[in-house]
Structure formats: C-alpha cells, structure tokens
Amino acid sequence: MLQAFLQNIINGLAQGSVYALVALGYTMVYGVLQFINFAHSDIFMLGAFAGFYLAKWLSPAVSNPIFLLVSVILGSMAFCVAVGLTVERIAYRPLRSAPRLNVLITAIGVSLFLENLGQIVFGADPQVFPSLIATQSLLGGEGLVLNNIQVIVVIVSLVLMVLLHWIVRHTKLGIAMRAVSFDIEVANLMGIPTDTIIIFTFTIGSSLAGAAAILYGLSYPKIEPLLGVMIGLKAFVAAVFGGIGNIMGAAVGGIVLGLAEAFTVYYISSTFRDAIAFGILIFILLFRPAGLFGTFRREKV
Amino acid sequence: MKIFQVAILLGVVALLWGLNFFFEENINPYILRVIINCGIGMILAMSLNLVNGCAGQFSLGHAGFMGVGAYMSATITTVLNLSPFFQTDLGVGCAIVTGGIAAAIAGYLVGLPSLRLKGDYLAIVTLGFGEIIRICFLNIESVGGARGLSGIPPKSNFFWVYLWVVITFVALLRLLRSSYGRAILSVRENEIAAESMGIDISRYKIVAFVVSSFFAGIAGGLFAHLQSFIDPNSFVFNKSIEAVIMVVIGGMGSLSGAIFGGIIVSLLPELLRVFEQYRMVIFPLILIILMLVRPMGLLGHKEIWEIFRKKASS
Numbered sequence: 001m002l003q004a005f006l007q008n009i010i011n012g013l014a015q016g017s018v019y020a021l022v023a024l025g026y027t028m029v030y031g032v033l034q035f036i037n038f039a040h041s042d043i044f045m046l047g048a049f050a051g052f053y054l055a056k057w058l059s060p061a062v063s064n065p066i067f068l069l070v071s072v073i074l075g076s077m078a079f080c081v082a083v084g085l086t087v088e089r090i091a092y093r094p095l096r097s098a099p100r101l102n103v104l105i106t107a108i109g110v111s112l113f114l115e116n117l118g119q120i121v122f123g124a125d126p127q128v129f130p131s132l133i134a135t136q137s138l139l140g141g142e143g144l145v146l147n148n149i150q151v152i153v154v155i156v157s158l159v160l161m162v163l164l165h166w167i168v169r170h171t172k173l174g175i176a177m178r179a180v181s182f183d184i185e186v187a188n189l190m191g192i193p194t195d196t197i198i199i200f201t202f203t204i205g206s207s208l209a210g211a212a213a214i215l216y217g218l219s220y221p222k223i224e225p226l227l228g229v230m231i232g233l234k235a236f237v238a239a240v241f242g243g244i245g246n247i248m249g250a251a252v253g254g255i256v257l258g259l260a261e262a263f264t265v266y267y268i269s270s271t272f273r274d275a276i277a278f279g280i281l282i283f284i285l286l287f288r289p290a291g292l293f294g295t296f297r298r299e300k301v
Numbered sequence: 302m303k304i305f306q307v308a309i310l311l312g313v314v315a316l317l318w319g320l321n322f323f324f325e326e327n328i329n330p331y332i333l334r335v336i337i338n339c340g341i342g343m344i345l346a347m348s349l350n351l352v353n354g355c356a357g358q359f360s361l362g363h364a365g366f367m368g369v370g371a372y373m374s375a376t377i378t379t380v381l382n383l384s385p386f387f388q389t390d391l392g393v394g395c396a397i398v399t400g401g402i403a404a405a406i407a408g409y410l411v412g413l414p415s416l417r418l419k420g421d422y423l424a425i426v427t428l429g430f431g432e433i434i435r436i437c438f439l440n441i442e443s444v445g446g447a448r449g450l451s452g453i454p455p456k457s458n459f460f461w462v463y464l465w466v467v468i469t470f471v472a473l474l475r476l477l478r479s480s481y482g483r484a485i486l487s488v489r490e491n492e493i494a495a496e497s498m499g500i501d502i503s504r505y506k507i508v509a510f511v512v513s514s515f516f517a518g519i520a521g522g523l524f525a526h527l528q529s530f531i532d533p534n535s536f537v538f539n540k541s542i543e544a545v546i547m548v549v550i551g552g553m554g555s556l557s558g559a560i561f562g563g564i565i566v567s568l569l570p571e572l573l574r575v576f577e578q579y580r581m582v583i584f585p586l587i588l589i590i591l592m593l594v595r596p597m598g599l600l601g602h603k604e605i606w607e608i609f610r611k612k613a614s615s
Contacts, residue, residue: 036421094593100420101359102596105549109588112542116581229538236425275436278429285426286414 016258017157021212022235025205041232047213084206118225243291346547346563348516357489362431368536370518374400397522404518449532552598
C-alpha cells in the first residue's frame with residue numbers, strides 16, 4: 001500500500017517535471033504577450049525529433065553516455081530555439097498590434113502547420129527514441145521501482161528551473177522581462193527594448209521545450225508527430241493551474257498535474273488519464289480563474 | 302406581406318425539391334455528394350459564426366456539439382428501434398431536430414460555466430469540453446464506443462440538407478436583425494460598454510451559444526444520416542478547427558461570408574485531391590497568410606450584398 005503510494009509519487013514527479021518544463025514556455029510567453037502560444041507543443045515535438053536524429057547521428061561517434069545525453073539535449077534546445085524564433089518572427093511579430101483573436105488563430109494555424117508538416121516529413125508512424133543511457137534500477141524493492149532515468153529527468157528539470165529562476169530574478173534581462181510582462185507599453189517608454197525581450201522570452205521557452213522533449217523521449221521512448229498535442233494541452237493546464245504568467249506557478253502546476261495523473265491511473269482507471277487534466281482545468285477556471293498563485297486584475301474602463 | 306413570405310417559402314421548397322430530382326438524375330453521384338457536403342459545411346460555418354464572429358466568443362468545441370446532434374439523432378433512428386416511422390424521411394427529420402435540441406441543451410450546460418471566461422481561456426475550455434464529449438461517446442458501449450455506429454438510414458439528400466441551409470440562414474439572419482442580434486453584436490464590440498447600456502451580457506452570450514449549438518447539432522444529424530456511419534473520430538478537434546477556418550476565411554461576423562467559407566473549406570479537399578498528402582499543410586498555411594494579410598477574413602463584418610450595394614451607389 002505504502003509502496004504503491006511511493007511508486008505513484010516517483011512516477012508522478014518524473015512525468016510532472018516534463019509538464020512543468022513545457023508549462024514554463026507557455027506561461028512565459030503568456031506573461032509577456034498575453035496569448036497562448038499553441039505552437040509551443042509542436043516545438044516540443046520537433047525537439048523530440050531533433051534529438052532522435054541527432055542521437056542516431058552522434059551515437060556511433062560518441063561513446064560516453066553522459067556526454068552523448070548532454071550534447072543531444074543541447075542540440076535539441078538549439079533546434080527548438082531556432083524554430084521558436086522563426087515562428088515568432090514570421091507569424092507573431094507582424095500581429096503585435098492586431099486583436100488578440102487574430103493572434104490566437106494564427107497560433108493555432110502555426111500549430112496545425114507544424115503537426116501536419118511533421119507527419120509528412122517524419123511519417124505518421126511512431127518512432128522509437130534511442131535509449132541514450134542504459135536503464136539501471138537504483139532501488140528495486142518489492143513493487144517499488146526507481147531507475148536512473150527517472151532521477152536524471154527530475155534532476156535535469158530541477159537544474160533548469162533553478163537556472164530560470166536565477167535568470168528571471170537576478171539578471172538585468174530578467175528584470176526587463178518582468179517589467180515587460182507587467183506593462184509592455186510603459187516598459188517600452190522606459191527604454192526597454194521590448195522586441196529583444198520578447199525574442200529572449202521565446203528563446204528560453206523554446207529551449208526548455210527542447211530539453212523537456214529529450215527527457216520525455218528518455219522515459220517514454222515512442223515519439224510521433226502528434227506527440228505534442230496532449231503534452232501541450234496538459235502543460236497548458238499546468239500553467240493555468242499555477243496561475244498563468246507566473247513562473248513558480250507553472251513549475252508547481254506541472255508537478256501537481258503529474259502526481260494527479262499518476263494517482264488517477266493507479267486508483268481509478270487509465271482511461272481517465274486524459275480526462276483528469278481537463279477536469280482540473282475546468283474546476284480551476286470556475287473557482288479560481290487566476291490560478292493558484294495568480295493575481296486577478298479586474299478590467300476597468 | 303405574410304402571404305408573400307409564405308409564397309417565397311413554398312417557392313424555395315419547390316425549387317429545392319425540383320433541383321433534388323434534377324441532380325439525382327443528371328449529376329454524377331460523386332459531385333452530388335460534394336455539393337451535399339458543402340451544405341453541411343455551410344450550416345456548421347453559419348452556426349459557429351454566431352458565436353465566434355457575432356458574439357466574439359472564441360469557441361473551439363464545435364465538433365463536440367455536432368457530435369451530440371449526430372449521436373442523438375442516430376440513436377433515435379438506429380439504436381432505439383422505436384418504430385418504423387423513424388426510418389422514413391419525416392421520422393429522420395424529427396430525429397435530427399431532436400439531435401439539435403440535445404446539442405442545444407449540451408450547449409447550455411457547457412456555456413453556462415465557461416462563458417464567464419474570455420478569449421484564450423474560453424477557447425481552451427470549450428476545447429476541453431469538446432474533447433470530454435467525444436471521450437464520453439468513446440466510452441458509451443450502447444452507441445458503439447470506439448467501433449462507431451453503423452447502419453444509420455442514409456436519408457440526408459440534397460433536398461433535406463439545403464432545406465436546412467435555408468432554414469439556418471433565414472433564422473440566423475432574422476436573429477441578427479432583431480434586438481437580440483444587436484445585443485449579441487454589442488457584446489462583441491465592447492463588453493463593458495454593452496453592460497453599462499443595460500445589456501445582460503452573459504445572457505446574450507448563452508443565447509448565442511445555445512442557438513449555435515442547436516444548428517451544429519442539426520449539421521451533425523445531417524452528417525450522420527449522410528455517411529450512415531459515425532464514430533467518435535468523426536468529431537475530433539480537427540473538425541472544430543475546420544469549422545473555425547470556415548468562419549475565419551469567410552469573415553468573422555458575416556453570414557454570407559460563413560456560407561462562402563463553408564463552401565471553400567468543403568471544396569478545397571476535393572480540389573486538392575492531387576495533393577492529398579499536403580492538404581492539411583496547405584490549410585493552416587492559408588489560415589496564417591489570411592491572418593497576416595487580411596485579418597478580417599474575405600468579407601470582414603460585411604455581408605456580400607452590402608458590398609455590392611456600396612459599389613452600386615458609388
């Protein structure tokens with residue numbers, strides 16, 4: 001009983017930290033530009049495929065698994081940043097002053113475009129993500145499994161989140177970012193180059209998605225072009241749960257969602273796995289629309 | 302005046318009836334099928350236009366309501382086996398209306414909590430509800446579950462589909478020109494201003510949502526009785542997106558634009574059949590380019606006759 005409980009916590013943490021990393025990308029873009037970057041989930045998917053091909057290409061040449069893992073993660077992050085910035089430049093920047101509905105529709109369009117392009121380029125069939133690191137059981141008690149992959153996933157995500165926290169709280173760029181998310185027009189008047197800050201936000205968000213994609217590929221080695229859809233939705237739910245625009249909230253929301261899912265699968269049924277996220281979303285939006293850590297600003301005339 | 306309207310109505314029905322016979326005799330079945338599909342697309346587009354375009358509430362769950370209508374009507378005609386009446390044209394018509402009413406009720410239940418939200422949140426919540434509706438059908442074994450529901454009487458022909466196109470068009474046009482319609486438009490333009498003018502904005506949002514769901518349910522019922530087979534995969538998220546694209550292409554808030562969009566989006570897959578594989582890449586590209594170049598859609602808020610009238614006067 002206790003072992004099953006602990007096992008669910010382990011599984012939930014590993015899954016939740018991936019959600020948290022993706023949720024951070026949503027929440028940061030939302031904080032700065034006030035729109036849902038639907039394409040974010042597909043950037044995550046592209047990151048997984050970038051890692052897939054990079055690992056195939058690198059694995060004969062590199063023998064050290066740690067070095068291989070690090071280089072694949074960095075490569076995927078770089079690729080995601082490139083895609084994220086291209087999307088921002090081509091699709092979102094021309095619409096900066098357009099009504100929000102148009103930006104939303106464009107974002108959905110970009111997302112569909114990437115998904116369907118992925119299906120043509122990579123094929124619709126799932127691919128097996130190469131295991132970069134041999135799975136080792138660290139703690140093989142009765143009914144309790146903890147392997148090195150899960151530890152790596154949690155540690156890498158934690159490191160990235162702490163790094164992000166440091167950037168946002170203690171660097172000049174981070175201060176500028178917070179200023180832009182508080183009020184973009186006033187920030188601009190104060191001499192903050194808002195376009196640069198927005199580029200910077202997309203860079204961070206996309207790179208986190210890239211890292212999350214590799215971590216996901218390590219723990220669930222089956223990737224396909226529609227992989228991002230569900231993860232993206234759940235990460236979005238996590239972002240809303242924590243209070244969208246709030247970085248701490250996204251991290252906590254991701255973990256909570258991962259745990260909730262693990263417990264649902266174990267104690268109720270695995271068919272409700274995907275429904276629980278929407279359930280949480282609807283519940284949160286009805287009773288605390290600003291999220292757990294969010295502040296609600298009432299619109300004034 | 303009244304007699305005049307009745308005469309027009311009868312004329313339209315007779316015209317559709319005649320065209321139905323003409324088409325079934327003289328047009329190859331494939332093309333007729335495409336034409337009927339366009340009709341269903343038009344109903345879907347016009348209904349979503351009321352919420353997305355006129356009330357300005359971005360809904361991404363339209364396929365869910367279409368699914369409710371389709372499943373409800375198909376359940377009546379196929380699963381329940383009530384009486385042979387429901388195998389006839391008229392019986393199927395009744396079943397489709399029931400499907401529409403069921404969809405309207407679903408719309409009310411979904412709209413009541415979610416219309417308190419705005420913009421992106423509303424989009425994502427309606428998306429969530431749409432998916433939940435689909436997952437429900439997936440888990441109800443009596444309507445086939447994941448296997449789907451087959452053997453539905455294929456009663457949707459040109460006449461019935463286009464009769465519903467006309468009904469939808471007239472009903473929505475009348476609604477938009479009434480005080481209800483003006484109130485719904487004012488919600489889109491500025492909620493705060495509308496509220497301070499004494500308009501109960503949540504009420505009008507719900508009205509728009511319920512009416513829209515009703516017609517989406519009708520479109521679903523017609524769809525079910527055209528394909529004679531439905532499964533939960535007929536009502537996935539992509540179907541909602543397709544409906545949104547119809548509205549956006551035509552121009553948000555323009556009824557004739559929605560008809561236009563419905564035709565384009567239903568025809569495009571047939572025209573692009575050569576590029577079958579690239580179809581779903583070209584669709585979103587069109588959407589993005591449209592948003593960048595002509596964000597209001599082809600017609601904008603205007604109706605097609607307004608544009609011609611302006612040209613004629615100037």
